[in-house]
Amino acid sequence: MYAFVDETGNTGANLFDEKQPDFFTGAMITKTNFDIIQRNNIKNLCKRHGIVGIHASVIGPDKVEDIADSLVNILKKSDARFFISRVEKRYLLATKLFDTFFDAGENPAASWLAYNVRLMRLMLCLKVSTIITDDIARKFWDMLMAKREATARAMIPDICEALLARVPLIVDKRSQEIIIQTLEWSRSHPEALDIFIPGRQAKNGHMPNMVAFVNLMEGLEQYSKRWGRPLKKMVHDRQSQFEGTLQEWHRMHSNASPEPIKLIGETVVLQKLHGSQFEISASDASPGIQIADVVLWLFRQMLNGKALGENSNKLLQYAIKKGWHNDFTFEGVNRRAELAYENIMRKDISDEELERGKQLVALKEEHRLQAIKLYDHDGLMPYERDWTMTASLQEPEGS
Numbered sequence: 598m599y600a601f602v603d604e605t606g607n608t609g610a611n612l613f614d615e616k617q618p619d620f621f622t623g624a625m626i627t628k629t630n631f632d633i634i635q636r637n638n639i640k641n642l643c644k645r646h647g648i649v650g651i652h653a654s655v656i657g658p659d660k661v662e663d664i665a666d667s668l669v670n671i672l673k674k675s676d677a678r679f680f681i682s683r684v685e686k687r688y689l690l691a692t693k694l695f696d697t698f699f700d701a702g703e704n705p706a707a708s709w710l711a712y713n714v715r716l717m718r719l720m721l722c723l724k725v726s727t728i729i730t731d732d733i734a735r736k737f738w739d740m741l742m743a744k745r746e747a748t749a750r751a752m753i754p755d756i757c758e759a760l761l762a763r764v765p766l767i768v769d770k771r772s773q774e775i776i777i778q779t780l781e782w783s784r785s786h787p788e789a790l791d792i793f794i795p796g797r798q799a800k801n802g803h804m805p806n807m808v809a810f811v812n813l814m815e816g817l818e819q820y821s822k823r824w825g826r827p828l829k830k831m832v833h834d835r836q837s838q839f840e841g842t843l844q845e846w847h848r849m850h851s852n853a854s855p856e857p858i859k860l861i862g863e864t865v866v867l868q869k870l871h872g873s874q875f876e877i878s879a880s881d882a883s884p885g886i887q888i889a890d891v892v893l894w895l896f897r898q899m900l901n902g903k904a905l906g907e908n909s910n911k912l913l914q915y916a917i918k919k920g921w922h923n924d925f926t927f928e929g930v931n932r933r934a935e936l937a938y939e940n941i942m943r944k945d946i947s948d949e950e951l952e953r954g955k956q957l958v959a960l961k962e963e964h965r966l967q968a969i970k971l972y973d974h975d976g977l978m979p980y981e982r983d984w985t986m987t988a989s990l991q992e993p994e995g996s
Contacts, residue, residue, distance in 0.1 A: 598826045599631060600624045600680075600817050601885025602833040605893050607806060609838060610742055612686040613735065619685050619900075619926070620805035622813050623893040624831075626678040626820055631885040632832070635671055639884040642667050651887035652880065653894030658909070661891060665908035668888065669915050677888070679920030680816040681896055684805040687734070688927045691726035693803060694737050698757070698783050699725070702980035703791050705968035706782030708775045709961045714861045716941070719934040724772050726927070728763035741803055746793040753792070757784035782969065789972070801842040810843060812923045814850055814869040819921070821870070828873040834886050835879050847875040892916045 606620040625631065643649065646663055648656050699721065701707040711721050729737075736756050743749035757780045764776050783790060794800055801807060821828050833843060853867035880886040895913040898905060905913065924930075946954075968979045 598626060598628050598821065598824060598828055599885070600626050600828060600831045601631060601883060601889050602813065602831060603880065603886050603889035603893055604806065604809065604834065604836070605890075605897065607836065607838075608686075610738075610800075610804065612690055612738060612805070613731075618687065619683055620809055621684075621893050621897065622682045622806075622809035623889045623896070624680045624813060624817065625672075625885050625889045625892065626680065626817065627675050627885070628824065628826060629675070630830075631675055631677070631888075632883050635675060636884055638671055639887070642671075650881050651884075651891050653891045658898075658906070661895070662906035662909050665891075665906070665912040668891070669908075669912050672888070672912075672915060672919075677919065678820060679889075679892060679916045680813060680820070680923070681893065681920060682809040682812040682816065682923045683926060683929075684809045684812075685926035686805050688726070688925060688930065689805050689808055690734055690738060691729055691927075692722060693741065694729060694734075695722040695725050697737075697741075697790060697792055699779055701965075703978050704779060704783060704789070705972045705979050706965065707779045709964060710958065711775050715863050716934060716937050719930060720938070721772060721775065723927070723931055723934065724767050724769065725760075725776060728760055728766055730759070730763070733759050740792065742800060743793070746795075749793045750787045750790075753787035753790065754784045757781070786972075789976075789978070791978075801839055802846075804839070806839050807842060807846060808925060810846060811850070812925060814847070816921055816923060818869045828870045830874040830876060831870070832876045832878050832883055832885060834883075834890075835877050840877055844875055844877075847873075851875075 602622060602624045604620070604622045606617045608614045608617050608620075639651070642664055643651065646660060648660055648664075651664070651668075653661050695718075698704060699707045699712050701709040701712040711717050733756060736752060736759070740749045740752040740756065743752070761777065761780050761784070764773050764780075767773055767776070794802070817828055817831070831847070847870070850867065850869045851871050851873055853869070855866060855868040855871070858865045858867070878886065880890060892913070895905065895909055896916070898909075899913060968982075971977065971982070
């Protein structure tokens with residue numbers, strides 16, 4: 598199968614552009630090479646309507662409306678599918694801040710359960726996000742983007758202090774305890790946290806472009822499994838700032854180990870789109886990218902409450918019906934977390950399960966306290982230790 602990818606909402610390292618709060622990556626997916634098979638049809642369509650190419654922001658809503666019905670017919674013949682990844686930049690920043698301070702593998706004072714159990718991680722991250730002010734957000738982002746490690750580390754105490762001052766705004770007392778324990782240790786140990794990555798390309802990994810790209814690769818992997826077809830080629834719209842990083846991340850993920858990694862409540866496979874080609878192309882040279890462009894444009898118009906013409910709405914509804922949407926936003930993640938929480942709360946918990954849970958909580962608290970003491974002794978992070986060598990930290994049977 599083939600994927601043709603476009604993106605919109607790129608503000609680079611400026612996550613605070615109020616006019617573009619979201620970043621989108623969209624892909625049109627076909628079982629055959631759309632660029633080769635439909636090139637003449639798209640070319641003739643453009644010629645009939647007096648346009649050079651299908652670039653929605655250039656030709657405008659009236660021309661999009663004029664060609665939309667014909668595009669639907671072309672897409673139906675191609676059995677085209679779609680994937681859209683939406684990244685809310687403020688939510689991305691909140692998750693970056695949370696991972697920086699609350700990763701229990703890289704902060705001995707952090708709660709192992711609160712970070713490694715996915716639902717608990719999502720819920721605590723959402724709570725922490727409520728105390729991040731604009732000033733804290735900007736200081737934290739400046740820290741991630743700092744060119745010198747000493748500059749970045751010097752900013753940690755002030756960021757932690759500002760967050761600690763707002764912890765009382767969180768209602769849940771246990772969450773308050775976890776947040777305070779984690780941030781107080783971070784404030785006192787700015788040398789310990791893994792917060793600095795040198796080089797522009799490495800820092801690109803923090804950008805919404807790359808989060809959306811990884812979500813896109815996962816979406817394409819799922820389509821590949823559903824269709825029973827490997828992805829032969831991904832054709833991505835040319836944009837100079839992230840081309841090298843996109844190529845490198847595609848290489849890493851497509852060549853990663855296929856072995857599943859079992860975590861609490863989830864299984865992760867790092868390998869995505871093994872054996873696929875990654876190609877950068879100007880949108881003018883790729884009808885497939887142009888289709889992805891117009892669908893993304895219509896999707897954004899819908900989210901912004903703009904009225905769509907009958908044919909434009911028909912095209913968008915086709916893409917939605919035949920597509921999958923990954924929503925990395927406060928609203929989308931909160932909705933999924935609430936649903937998962939409700940499903941858990943509906944289940945009965947036996948006395949035996951409750952007791953095992955209490956034992957695990959006690960064990961992980963012992964683990965946390967010992968990790969803090971050991972760091973003071975040798976400066977190692979929890980992920981650098983073999984906890985199985987410590988008899989007192991063996992998990993209870995059946996946990």
